Amino acid sequence: MIFYLTALVLGLCLSAMGLGIFITMKIFRIPDITTDGSYTLGAVVTALLLAAGWPLPAIVVITALAGAAAGMITGLVHTRLKIDALLAGILVMTGLYSVNLSLLGRSNLPLSDANTVFTLFPLFSNPVLNELIVGLFFLAILAGMLAYVLRTDFGLAMRATGNSESMTRALGINNDRMKIIGLSIANSLTAISGFLVAQYQHFTDINMGIGIVLVGLGSVLIGDALISWLGIRKIGWQLLFVALGGILFQLVLAVALSLGIDPAL
C-alpha cells in the first residue's frame, strides 16, 4: 500500500511539470525539450538554497524564476534567432547541464531530512499522508492559478496563439512574445516539480532530469486521451485531467515494478 502511496505522491510532485508540458505541447504545439534541464535546475537551486538555510517560500519563488529564465532563453532563441523550437530546447537543455553542474559543484547533493517542504505540516503521524497533503496542496495552488490565467483575456490570447497565428496577429497579439511567456510559465512549473522531487527523495542529482520530459509527455498524452474521451471543454477541468494523467502514469509504473518486470529487460 505504502508502495502505491509513494507513487501517488511522486505523481503529484511531477504533475506541475505535466501542466507545463500541457502548455507547450497542447496550447502552443511546441515540443519543448528544455524540460530536462529546467527540472534539474529547479532541484539544484532548491538543494543549494536549502543547504544555505533559506526559507522555503523564498526558495519556491527563486526556483520558479530560474525555470522561467530557462524557458525565456529557449523562447528567445526560437523566436529571435528563428531556430526550430525543438532545436532551441535541445540547445538550452544542453547548456543547462553545464550550468547545473557548475552551480552544484559536484554530481549530487543529499538534502538533510529536516526542514523540507514535506515536513512543514505534520498533521498526521504517518509521514506519507503528510507528503500527500503537501503534494495535493501544490497541485491545487498551481492548477488553480494556471486555470485562472488561462481563462483571462490574456490566457485566451495565449490559447489562440497556438491555434491560429494569422488570427492572433490580425487581432493585435504579438505571437513571439506570447511564445516566450508561455515557455517561461511552462519551465517555471517544471522547475517547481524539480523543487518538490528533490525534497521528496532527499537528494539532487545532476542526471535526475535526463528523460524526464518523456514522463511529462506521457502524462499529457494520458490526460489528453481522457479529455477527448470525456469531451471536456472547460480549461480548468482539462488541467486536472492532465494532473490525473501524471498520477496514473506513476501508478502504472508502480504496478509494472510490483509485478516484478525486470527493468533491464
Next chain:
Amino acid sequence: MITLRNIQKTFNRGQANEISALRSVDLTIKDAEFVVLVGANGSGKTTLLNVIAGAILPSEGRVIFDQEDVTLLPEHQRSRWVARVFQNPLGGTAPDLSILDNFRLAALRTQKKGLRIGINQAFKAKVKDRIALLGLGLENKLQQPIGSLSGGQRQALTLLMCTMDQTDILLLDEPTAALDPKSAEIVMGTAENLIKELKLTTVLITHNLQDAHRYGNRLIQMAEGQVIRDLNQAEKENLKREEMFAWFG
C-alpha cells in the same frame, strides 16, 4: 486614408522561382471609400491586401495611413486600424476556442489583453445579439468550438468579429467564396450595412462580378501585379455588367 506609394513586392528574389507579385502600385484610398478589387488568379490582390495589413513587408515603397508612415509596423501593431477577413476561412478564427472566446479576443483587437476574465453575462448577450443579425442560427452555439462550424459559417462570424472593436479599415479577401448563395447574400448584406453605418474604409476582393458590380463605390482591376483599371463612383455606376464581363473575356 490609405496611401500606397510605389509598392513593389518580389518573392524569392534572386532565385529561379523569383516572382514579381506587385510591380509599382500607387493608390490612394479615401476615408469611407468602398473599393472593390477584381483581377485574375495570381494578379496580386491578396498580396496587396497583405501589404496594407502589414502581413507582408513590401520590397519597395511606402504604406501610409492618414499622415502616419506604417510601412515598417508589423501586422499585430497595425491591427489598431485594420480588421480583416482572410481568403482562407481558417485564417481568421482560433478553431479550438469557443465562438464566445473568439469574439472576446476580437473585441480587444485594439486593446491590451489583460489578466482579467472579460467574458460576463453582458458580453455574452451582446455577442448573441450581433450573431443573431446573421440569421444563420449560430447565436445558440456560443460555447461550441468555432472549428466545429462550416467554413462559410466561420467566414460570416469573422466578418462580425471585425466590428467588435473600433475599426477604420476593413479588408475583405473573397469573404463569400466559401459560402452558398443564400449565406453569401446574407454576409454581403451584413457587410454593406456595417461599412455604411461605421463609415469604414474598405477593400473587397471578389471574383463574383455580380457583387463587384453591385457593391462599393470604386472599382479597381489588377493584372500581373499592376492596377490596370480604376473606376470612380460615377464611372462604376455607368459601367454595364456586360462591359465588365468583357474585361475578363
